[in-house]
Amino acid sequence: MNPNNIIICRCEDVTLQELHDVLEEGYTTFEDVKRILRIGMGPCQGNSCGLLVQREIAKVLKKPLQEVQIHKTRPLITGVKLQSIVEATKNER
């Protein structure tokens, strides 16, 4: 299948081909490709694409999967509306 037609990061609409191009340019870690392509920066925060990207990097670098770090995970775990946070802090008093 044509890598131009395979979406690897659905949140940010990044194709497999775009990922391969950036890896070829010499950006070879998840943190690097995230910064160039926005992979993992969308609403799913890498939950969907993380393992897929990790596997692609491992394949290109010819490294075992466990040696390829995925990006840092941070709060929040799920998207919360700012208004909900305001209301929750009101209820705390």
Added chain:
Amino acid sequence: MNANVVIIGGGISGVAIAYNLAKKGMKDIVVFDDNYMTGGATGRCGAGVRQQWSSKGNCIMAKMSIDFFERAQEELEYHRDVEFKQEGYLIVATTDEEDEQFSKNVALQNEVGIPSKKLTLEEALQIVPHLNKKIVKSATFCPTDGHLNPFLMTDAYYTAAKKLGVQFFYRERVNEIVVKDGVIQKVITDHHEVLTSKVVNAAGGYSYEVGQMAGVDIPVYSENHEILVTEPIEKIQGPMVISFSKNIYCQQVPHGSFIMGRSNPNVEHNHDISSSHEFLDEMAKTAVELLPPLGQLRVIRQWGGSYNVSPDRQPILGDTDQLEGYYLACGFSGHGFMFAPMTGLLLSEIILNQPPTIDMSELHISRFKNSTHNTYEKSVV
């Protein structure tokens, strides 16, 4: 390995200095960074670029940097879009003191050619209609302020510098700077020993420690500033909105997300960059009070980054009388990203013994020793 200069720190300042030196013809330039590119303060910043300051030094640095950003894409021949957006900064006054101070700031800014102006509440609402008019008194606006993608802007400098022969070593830590009889001998890293007589400290949050490595005392400290990003939505806000009294900066980036941050007056001086729920609570309250419709946006991520703070909240740039061949680009107090083009240009001029484009005495480290610094930048979040 031999190098004419070793730059410690591969964030926006380090890559800008490397590019400017290489462009002026210097050979054998080496950059070390112990993290991935933009893994430090640059990659954690709020991505805004503004010229509305209260100190003349900052105003000039900012104006000339924006002039560069306007032509950066072409000059650096970058193959991606650095996402430069010039839709202004709207700085709102919520107190009478701010209203008064802002009139003075605008006069100073106009004096050095920055096209900012004072706006009434009604005029401000025409630019950002969803401002809470109950708390805003007036505002200042500069239409040429804006936004840049910090990752791609850094990559643009990096790519251009690499083409000119600069050698970059990311994920490589500098462990020692060897000095003998007041002369720099070499820089020792995890994997290299580099013979050099010139070192540039562009280490951001770690510039104090990189100073100590060479016995140079720099009056800076680091503190965590937190920030969050929301889900992307269709465009509803052009400019960055800032309030110093409400302690918030908030903008919608070209990608559609809102980025917003605030400072914590009680934050400790250290290298912490963790995330706190207190920040999330306070940020949400402030954002929803000042810009009510933002309450409907989902937060998708929050993070922290290091401000490297100087005593007067202005950068420390240039050489130092403590050690020959040791140069400083630190203490940006949260604004190193937006000043980077001038940091790169000025440091390259100092290192190559060329007359500096602007008078830099106000930014030299000696201002603290002689207590000649009487300005203090108040326009910070």
